[in-house]
Amino acid sequence: MRARRWLQPGLAFAAALPWIAACDFTGPQSALDPAGPVSQAQRDLFMWTFWLSWPVMIGVFGALIYALWRFRARDAQAAREIPHQTHGNTRLEIAWTLIPVILVILVAVPTVRTIFATEQRVTAGEGDVAVHATGYQWWFKFEYPDLQITTANELIIPVGQRVVMSLDSADVLHSFWVPNLAGKRDMIPNQDNQIWFTADRVGTYYGQCAELCLGAHAYMRFRVIAKEEAEYQRWVADFQEAEGRTAAAAATGDALIDRGRVLTAQKGCVGCHVIDGFYPGVPVGNPDFPSLTNFGLRTTVGAAIADNTPENLAAWLRDPQAMKPGNYMPTLWTADDPNREAEIEAIVAYLLSLGREPAATAQLDTGGDHGRQ
Ligand code: CUA
Numbered sequence: 001m002r003a004r005r006w007l008q009p010g011l012a013f014a015a016a017l018p019w020i021a022a023c024d025f026t027g028p029q030s031a032l033d034p035a036g037p038v039s040q041a042q043r044d045l046f047m048w049t050f051w052l053s054w055p056v057m058i059g060v061f062g063a064l065i066y067a068l069w070r071f072r073a074r075d076a077q078a079a080r081e082i083p084h085q086t087h088g089n090t091r092l093e094i095a096w097t098l099i100p101v102i103l104v105i106l107v108a109v110p111t112v113r114t115i116f117a118t119e120q121r122v123t124a125g126e127g128d129v130a131v132h133a134t135g136y137q138w139w140f141k142f143e144y145p146d147l148q149i150t151t152a153n154e155l156i157i158p159v160g161q162r163v164v165m166s167l168d169s170a171d172v173l174h175s176f177w178v179p180n181l182a183g184k185r186d187m188i189p190n191q192d193n194q195i196w197f198t199a200d201r202v203g204t205y206y207g208q209c210a211e212l213c214l215g216a217h218a219y220m221r222f223r224v225i226a227k228e229e230a231e232y233q234r235w236v237a238d239f240q241e242a243e244g245r246t247a248a249a250a251a252t253g254d255a256l257i258d259r260g261r262v263l264t265a266q267k268g269c270v271g272c273h274v275i276d277g278f279y280p281g282v283p284v285g286n287p288d289f290p291s292l293t294n295f296g297l298r299t300t301v302g303a304a305i306a307d308n309t310p311e312n313l314a315a316w317l318r319d320p321q322a323m324k325p326g327n328y329m330p331t332l333w334t335a336d337d338p339n340r341e342a343e344i345e346a347i348v349a350y351l352l353s354l355g356r357e358p359a360a361t362a363q364l365d366t367g368g369d370h371g372r373q
Contacts, residue, residue, distance in 0.1 A: 029206045031179040035226075038118045038182045038197040045114045049107055056103065118183070122196055124164035129157055131165045135174030135187035137213055138220035138327055139290050139303040149239045150274070152290035153303045155224045158232035159202050167193040170288060172214065178207035178224050186211060199226035204299075215326035221304035235297070238355055242293050243277030249296075249353040260350025263343050267332050275354065294355025302327070313348045 025032040034040040073079035124130035133155075134141040143150045157163050167176055169187040177184035182197035199205070209220035227235065238245070250261055264270060269292070270278055274285035276293040285291070290303075298308050302324045306312040315322075318340070320329035333340040 028204075029179050029208075031183075033180055035180045035203060035205060036182070036198045036200050039180055041114050041118050042183055045110055048110055052103065052106060121194055122162075122164055124162075128162045128164050128196075131155065131157075131163060133165050133167050133176060133187070135167075135169040135171075135176070135209065135213070135220075136288065137171050138209070138216035138324075140174075140176075140209075140220070140222045141170075141287075141290070147236055147239070149236065150287070150291050150293070151239070151298075153222045153300060154298060155207075155222065156232065156235050157199060157224060157226050158229050159199050159226045160229075162196055162198045164196045165194065167195060173211045174209045174213050174220070175211035176207070177210035178205050178222075180205045181224060184210045199224070202226050202228055206304075208304075216303075216324050219303060219305045219324045219327070221300075223300060223304050225299070238297060239294055242355060243280070245294065245355050245357075246275060246277030247280060249350065249356075252353065254349070254353075256346050256349045257353050258350075260346035260348070260353075263347050264350055267343070267347070269347070292351060292354065296352045297355040302329075308352075310348050310352060313351065314344050317344050317347060 027033060031039060032043055032046070034043045071083060130144065130146055132143045132145060134143075140153050140155075141150065142152065142155050155163075165176070167185055167187045168191070169189045171189065173189075174187040175184050176187055176195060178197075181199055182195055185193055185195040187193065203226055205224040205226070207222045207224055209217060211217075213220065249257060252258075264275075264278075270284035272286055272289040274283070274287060274289070274291040274293060275295075276291075278284045295308075300306065301308050301313050301316045302320070305324055306316070316324075316329075317332065319331060320327055321331065333343070
């Protein structure tokens with residue numbers, strides 16, 4: 001009978017084991033898997049505080065359990081008696097005042113030092129990458145003022161260089177958070193907030209909005225892609241040639257891409273979305289919507305909620321609300337529109353050709369590699 005009493009909690013523990021075992025410090029969005037000095041400092045501070053709390057927990061729970069056991073009522077007679085009462089113990093009182101004071105100092109000093117080291121305001125100088133990020137419901141705009149580049153939901157950075165970002169919001173509160181690289185920082189309308197970090201290794205780091213901003217908040221994501229210097233410079237060059245690339249996409253002579261370009265205008269895409277070079281010399285779109293310039297080089301769609309594949313892009317165009325409920329992208333076709341699928345296919349072909357070199361676009365038609373990383 002005694003064994004049965006332990007059966008249920010035992011089974012529950014066994015069932016929880018796989019989840020406990022899956023707790024892991026590494027991960028695409030883990031603050032405990034730092035990829036740069038800022039997140040490393042934050043992790044170090046966390047681990048220091050974490051280990052420091054262990055002796056406290058063992059001491060407090062140890063004393064509690066000891067007292068419960070040592071002074072338990074041993075029999076019915078003892079249960080009726082008031083045990084021996086004690087008042088005052090100078091040595092104990094000094095100890096339980098001094099020890100917490102020391103512990104608080106041990107936590108406070110490194111905390112304040114880390115805050116000052118990682119959150120001080122800096123000025124972007126030589127060798128830094130300056131970026132201005134704006135939060136919108138529900139996407140991120142990234143502008144590189146020194147490079148005249150504007151992109152959306154993907155922050156491309158060179159590895160080993162400090163990125164100094166000014167943060168702003170166009171509407172409500174958002175928060176910029178990419179755990180592997182830096183802590184989170186609010187994006188507040190009309191307040192010039194700042195965050196800076198460095199990526200020590202090449203990779204894709206997952207970020208998301210960390211401030212409840214209604215609607216599609218949960219789908220307001222972004223990626224930080226750290227590239228080797230040469231790769232980064234190539235990406236910059238790709239953007240500085242964007243107008244020419246867009247014109248080249250229009251001149252491929254590919255019937256599908258060409259039809260896609262016409263539909264991109266007819267369906268009203270360029271009423272909202274900027275595409276540099278769409279009409280040579282004439283700007284299209286509104287900078288308060290995600291830019292589609294060089295969209296073919298983008299790795300995600302819908303503010304980083306899905307990979308930028310022809311299938312996902314088609315699904316996004318077909319029913320944006322199904323993929324990201326609440327977002328502002330309208331549905332451009334009725335479900336019974338007989339031309340829907342053919343038109344989606346053409347727009348997908350056109351958008352994915354943007355920014356690619358013509359050879360890469362030709363490859364796209366054969367179902368080859370899409371999206372250079
Ligand atoms: Cu933006 Cu939540």
